[in-house]
Amino acid sequence: MHVVVLGAGVIGLATAWCLSRDGHRVTLVERNQGVALETSYANGGQLSYSYVAPLASPSVLPRLPPWLLSADAPLRFRPEADLQQWRFCLAFLLACTQKQADLTTRQLLALSFYSRALTRELVERESLDFAYARSGKLVVHSDATTHASACRLLDYQASLGCEQRALDADACVALEPALAHMRPLLAGGIHTPSEDAGDCYLFCVGMERLLRAAGATFLLGETVQRLRAEGGRVVAAETAQGAVEGDAYVLATGNRSVPLAREVGIRLPMYPLKGYSLTVPIADDAGAPRVSVTDYAQKVVYARLGESLRVAGMAEIAGHSADPDPKRIALLARQAASRFPGAGDYEGAHAWCGLRPATPKGPPVLGATPYPNLMLNVGHGALGFTLAMGSAQVVADLVAARTPVIPLDGFTLEPSR
Numbered sequence: 552m553h554v555v556v557l558g559a560g561v562i563g564l565a566t567a568w569c570l571s572r573d574g575h576r577v578t579l580v581e582r583n584q585g586v587a588l589e590t591s592y593a594n595g596g597q598l599s600y601s602y603v604a605p606l607a608s609p610s611v612l613p614r615l616p617p618w619l620l621s622a623d624a625p626l627r628f629r630p631e632a633d634l635q636q637w638r639f640c641l642a643f644l645l646a647c648t649q650k651q652a653d654l655t656t657r658q659l660l661a662l663s664f665y666s667r668a669l670t671r672e673l674v675e676r677e678s679l680d681f682a683y684a685r686s687g688k689l690v691v692h693s694d695a696t697t698h699a700s701a702c703r704l705l706d707y708q709a710s711l712g713c714e715q716r717a718l719d720a721d722a723c724v725a726l727e728p729a730l731a732h733m734r735p736l737l738a739g740g741i742h743t744p745s746e747d748a749g750d751c752y753l754f755c756v757g758m759e760r761l762l763r764a765a766g767a768t769f770l771l772g773e774t775v776q777r778l779r780a781e782g783g784r785v786v787a788a789e790t791a792q793g794a795v796e797g798d799a800y801v802l803a804t805g806n807r808s809v810p811l812a813r814e815v816g817i818r819l820p821m822y823p824l825k826g827y828s829l830t831v832p833i834a835d836d837a838g839a840p841r842v843s844v845t846d847y848a849q850k851v852v853y854a855r856l857g858e859s860l861r862v863a864g865m866a867e868i869a870g871h872s873a874d875p876d877p878k879r880i881a882l883l884a885r886q887a888a889s890r891f892p893g894a895g896d897y898e899g900a901h902a903w904c905g906l907r908p909a910t911p912k913g914p915p916v917l918g919a920t921p922y923p924n925l926m927l928n929v930g931h932g933a934l935g936f937t938l939a940m941g942s943a944q945v946v947a948d949l950v951a952a953r954t955p956v957i958p959l960d961g962f963t964l965e966p967s968r
């Protein structure tokens with residue numbers, strides 16, 4: 552079969568790889584001149600398999616008012632005259648129940664553990680150079696109350712298959728000596744040794760190389776303007792350069808999937824959540840963490856990617872522009888400098904901004920659409936790198952009419968969408 556994959560971010564590339572291994576002829580259509588130049592470019596680098604709980608949860612509700620009023624909050628909301636934004640916010644608020652949050656967490660853990668197995672298998676089999684490290688993750692708490700509630704969740708997390716342990720402040724510093732500067736603030740941490748990290752952009756570049764070697768075609772610099780549907784099937788992806796025709800199509804255009812799907816009558820429940828990252832060349836090896844660190848209070852993640860420290864955080868419901876706000880970049884630099892002051896020069900760091908393609912409940916939308924030859928692989932929010940291989944395999948299984956290994960409950964396009 553000839554499968555046309557729309558979008559060459561981490562999701563499109565992983566999908567193309569799984570399809571190619573099934574023996575399909577694969578064509579990728581990407582509007583940029585290179586792969587992974589949008590949201591997959593400089594994300595947090597976390598392969599965060601055990602931390603998949605959705606943002607939509609009852610615990611977030613009391614924190615919304617102070618967050619929305621503070622300029623330094625990790626979450627910001629700028630209202631727009633945009634129905635898509637208001638629909639997303641309403642669905643998000645409705646999803647903030649314990650029942651829905653628990654259900655989503657269980658569904659996402661099944662996908663993320665599957666993804667972990669497939670990513671590790673890929674790394675073992677293929678030569679991919681993307682600063683991959685099985686470094687583990689340490690979530691540090693500066694508030695004893697949040698640490699205590701994280702400790703209370705350990706048994707529940709263990710029942711879902713997560714391997715985690717609680718650490719006191721000294722044990723956090725013993726595990727990650729670069730936290731020494733933060734020691735007076737630390738209440739404790741939760742260590743998950745089975746988490747990995749890597750550079751998503753380099754992963755994508757490596758996947759492009761593997762795909763080209765396997766015979767895949769890349770149509771770079773070609774923007775899909777619309778999908779053409781006839782007789783209940785998609786017959787072409789139209790670009791300014793002409794129609795790209797295949798037997799099947801996979802939509803993996805991140806946030807831009809919404810207008811493309813809308814044109815063929817499919818409403819995707821997605822909205823961009825804007826986030827920021829800094830990439831800091833490491834100046835003092837001992838001052839930068841080796842373990843991936845999440846600062847729970849600031850909602851900032853740190854990952855060592857080779858000779859650099861990647862710092863990422865913030866979520867803004869603030870429209871579709873990926874233009875960076877210098878104030879937010881300065882805030883992220885201050886936050887990072889307060890945690891790991893010796894790691895490098897945060898003022899001179901490479902700053903980046905990206906739009907997470909988020910769904911209100913949290914899970915991505917995978918697989919079937921009303922068109923039998925159009926599949927979705929969209930809406931991975933803050934977890935696209937983590938979930939890429941699992942989601943890709945699920946979609947490849949569906950293209951091949953195989954039953955996916957993980958249940959699809961929670962991941963399919965709802966009729967009302």
Ligand SMILES: Cc1cc2nc3c(=O)[nH]c(=O)nc-3n(C[C@H](O)[C@H](O)[C@H](O)COP(=O)(O)OP(=O)(O)OC[C@H]3O[C@@H](n4cnc5c(N)ncnc54)[C@H](O)[C@@H]3O)c2cc1C
Nearest residue numbers: 558560562582591595597775805807826905934935936937
């Ligand atoms: C600040 C930040 C930190 C993050 N940290 C992490 C993390 O630590 N771990 C993690 O797992 N995830 C993280 N994420 C999320 C992750 O980066 C995303 O979920 C993931 O990159 C989404 O991949 P994608 O392929 O769906 O989208 P994209 O990377 O945006 O790819 C979509 C591609 O489609 C192309 N395209 C769009 N429209 C068209 C069109 N009309 N025609 C042709 N091509 C088109 C785009 O150019 C793009 O290349 C983070 C995100 C942000 C913003």
